[in-house]
Amino acid sequence: MNQLAVNNQSLILAFILVLVAVTISYKEKLGLSRDIFYSILRAVVQLFIVGYLLKYLFQVNNFWLTTCMSFFIVLNAAWNAHKRNPSPHKHYLDSLLAIFISTYLTMSVLIAAGAIKFIPSQIIPISGMIASNAMIAIGLCYRNLYTKFHDQRQQVLEKLALGAPVKLASLPILQESIKTAMQPTIDSAKTVGLVSLPGMMSGLIFAGVDPVHAIKYQIMVTFMLLSTTSLGAIIAGYKAYKNYFNHYLQLR
Known part of the structure; x- marks a missing residue:
């Protein structure tokens, strides 16, 4: 080899x-x-x-050390996603909740299905892979929310004036922001193997693993990232859009 x-x-x-x-x-x-x-x-x-x-x-190979390292990755990813939010009324807990749920829900399914084991050589790299992609998607969602609320401020105010609830007035902006956040992962899934040769699959092949097994692992990673980015973007978006309104349901 x-x-x-x-x-x-x-x-x-x-x-x-x-x-x-x-x-x-x-x-x-x-x-x-x-x-x-x-x-x-x-x-x-x-x-x-x-x-x-x-x-x-x-x-x-200690359970608690592995758990702490994984959680540290999530905390750091949430902090970086939080910093990418240009809104002056942002909350760190919004980012933490989104990345925590999307990361550990996805990992729990993988562990329960036997795709990965709870050992540091698998849990720590997978945590980093999932959390980093969630962080990027959430950052895109935040930026798009800020831009759209700034550019479409008058439309939102008109909807509120006509009696629309906050969620309905913000729904087009929220949907567009979530779509923007997910688009890079979707585009990557479309071109995987044709344009980009994924690092995980290539690394496994370099390590001497049967290409068929390496491909299966990469398919799992693709599913994993699509799940994580969608969950993270949806949770972060639905938490963050409320920060653009005050306690009287008025646009800040």
Whole structure:
């Protein structure tokens, strides 16, 4: 079986590609150079820390440590989704509830079906995969809600003036926001295998797993991500739209 080897020289050559992005940002005055360097530095530090931590957790194989690490991933994903919400009246618990339910409901079904086992080498990576996709979908939902409530403020006010309840007045905005949040995952599912070769399937094949089994795992992941993003976007959307109204049911 062939093994992939990444040495320091390979990393340096790969870093040159990052400098290409920085150069483009500088010449086009995009203002992203600092963010690119910061994200790279943060990614390297985080990956080293998490890598050594996972090595320890995989060896210990403790139920409570695995649970705490999974919950930490959910807390962090919820915080990042919360920060992506441009609304001044946002609540962290909305993001936490959406990611918590969507992540652990999906994982519970997978564990009950025997698709995965409650061991750190499976639970922790799957938690990260699910929570990160939920985080992205919820962030898109939040941004679209904010934009639509700003652009369609007059329409919402007119509906409220005609006696429509808050939910009915907000329903087109809410539906469009949830659709926007789910669209990247849906598009990814449409093109999987044709445009993109999924990392999980490719990794399993590199590891020597039968391609048929790798494909089945990837199908499971596709189902899992569609479930998570839809649940997360719906829960977050239905919680967040209420924050645009005050206690008197008036648009803020």
